[in-house]
Amino acid sequence: MNLTVTEENYIKSIFHLQQAEGNVSTNELAASLHTKPASVTDMLKKLTNKNLLNYIPYQGVRLTKDGKKQALMIVRKHRLWEFFLVDKLQFGWDEVHEVAEELEHVSSKKLVEKLDSFLGHPKFDPHGDPIPDIHGNMVAVRQFNLIDIKPGTLVEVCSVGSQSAELLELLRHKNIGISTEMLIMKKFEFDHSVEIKIKNSQHINISQQLAQALFVKLV
Amino acid sequence: MNLTVTEENYIKSIFHLQQAEGNVSTNELAASLHTKPASVTDMLKKLTNKNLLNYIPYQGVRLTKDGKKQALMIVRKHRLWEFFLVDKLQFGWDEVHEVAEELEHVSSKKLVEKLDSFLGHPKFDPHGDPIPDIHGNMVAVRQFNLIDIKPGTLVEVCSVGSQSAELLELLRHKNIGISTEMLIMKKFEFDHSVEIKIKNSQHINISQQLAQALFVKLV
DNA sequence: TAAATTATTTAGATTTGTCTAAAAATAATT
DNA sequence: AATTATTTTTAGACAAATCTAAATAATTTA
Structure with missing residues (x-):
């Protein structure tokens, strides 16, 4: 399944929001994505058709198993790139987020795995957040x-x-x-x-x- | 000036085509971008408005000074990333092009310069093509x-x-x-x-x- | 519980980049 | 030079992602 950058950003936001609370509301999502609730509704329908979300109108939304897997792979890429930027390119840990937001959408799976090896299979990104492995597993405790x-x-x-x-x-x-x-x-x-x-x-x-x-x- | 990924791809194609010949025709561009001539015409007008092209209907197109500078920075990014993929991530030199096509559109200028330092300011990519420096200068001879x-x-x-x-x-x-x-x-x-x-x-x-x-x- | 407020969805419009089909300009051929 | 062929442009339509404004559902409050 190939997702657009926009779709990936929706999936990622839903993932992060549903960690904190249970179901994710349209308004929360709109705020987190700097977009309007009406736009969110449209996209929720679209992602539901792709079997990435369980969405019931007026009831909020959760990721399906498939959606969660997609989210974990995006988070994996984001955090690996952050590690790269700090560890190899000498970025400050406070200036890598924006850049990683772009790099995380580069699609090559081979790239991710080779990058992971090159970095020595790091378990945490420069902010202490755990990096999911290739199967989506990661350490639970906040570090x-x-x-x-x-x-x-x-x-x-x-x-x-x-x-x-x-x-x-x-x-x-x-x-x-x-x-x-x-x-x-x-x-x-x-x-x-x-x-x-x-x-x-x-x-x-x-x-x-x-x-x-x-x-x-x-x- | 901020360009979309699509605009960058047009600029890059025009740059490469005008190296080989003089003016670049609508048809050539359409072939090179896997799109239709009608779409090309639309985009040429748009890029002309942004002062990146000199375009006269039915006469083909050339990059302006500004457009050329943009093109050189995209080529710089593309070739630096190719070097990175081969030299650091152990990709084969024949499998890096596709991946670099995506990486070249990541926008952070700081990233490019830090990557260049990290790689040791390489002058040629893994195919022997020269890497433009930060000012757009590069070796002329084909190597x-x-x-x-x-x-x-x-x-x-x-x-x-x-x-x-x-x-x-x-x-x-x-x-x-x-x-x-x-x-x-x-x-x-x-x-x-x-x-x-x-x-x-x-x-x-x-x-x-x-x-x-x-x-x-x-x- | 009825009214008021808030959250969400629908309807219709906009922008970007694309397309097809048809028209216009240029180039090639007889 | 006139016709034919090719190239390029215009016109109008479409899909993706967004927006505003209006309608509807859900929740809160009096």
Whole structure:
């Protein structure tokens, strides 16, 4: 099934909205897509005919199994490209969203899988959101980038940004691994480094680069 | 000036066609874009209004200075993405065109420049076509990938695929540089390596990887 | 529960890029 | 030069995605 860019954007918005609430209303969708409710109604009918939505007039809408799969593949592409932009092209994590909105609509499946390999099969995008794998599976817990955590917070390492040898070497050296608990002590404006304390251990300093590669959950 | 994907494709086709001949005819364009002459006429008027074309009814069309600049930026993007796909994602050079046709329409200027840096400012795409720089300048001579040259041909090295340290080391070791003349002796099916002879020197063997990174002109 | 408000859908119009069929201009041929 | 053939343009229609305005359904409030 081949979707237009517009159809893909509808599917993606419905996916994100139905995560938060149950059924998605016409008005919500219109707001999220910066369009008018009347336009939404038209598109809902169209996507229903393509078996991507369950839509009952006046009752809101949910994705079908098929629709959800399509959505997950778009989200996968979006987040892989975001990772690429930050990790390889040195974009700031706060400036990649717009660009990824365009890249996510490039259709080649081979491209997505080769990109995934090239990036080292990352599990999280630069905002800490999980990247669905080729089957649409992804980690459920909301994760945060270490660099965004406020001092005084106790967190646990869930995942690292990639599997590169250089990153793993540094983590081993600092004795940091999956499920390591750490208390965020202080953040330094000058170099965006972070001082942390690991249980039964001394204070250590984490560089900006490393902090951006560490994903944690609140504990 | 913001162009739609369709408009960009028209501009790009006109650019390529007017390289070969002088004025570009409605029929040629229709054939090249897989559309009908009547549709072309409509679009020519539209692009003329945007000052991208000089169009006189029944006389064919040429790009204005502005139109040419737009075309060069699209070609730049197309060829940079092709280079990326082959060099970083391990696509075959014969399967990248379709994908690049989509990627070339991603609009972020910052993306293009960061990609160019990431790739090491390559001068030629995987087919040997020159990549315009940010000002639209590019090498004029048609160049070929060493791997595509027939045995018995005398060629001269014009450029190398990238500026990576590893590549430069190997070239130094083999005594190959810009303007080195070499005679193509034999090509081996098994590993796609190429045997060459450099003037006043012995026969040496060039691996497939290296051959793909060498761009030559006929001499 | 009846009226008022809000949400959603329908009806009809618009824009973009395309098409077919017919007319007009240009080029080729006899 | 006159006719024929080709190329190009015009005219009118269509599909996709959108809009505004009006109608209808659902919900809230008095």
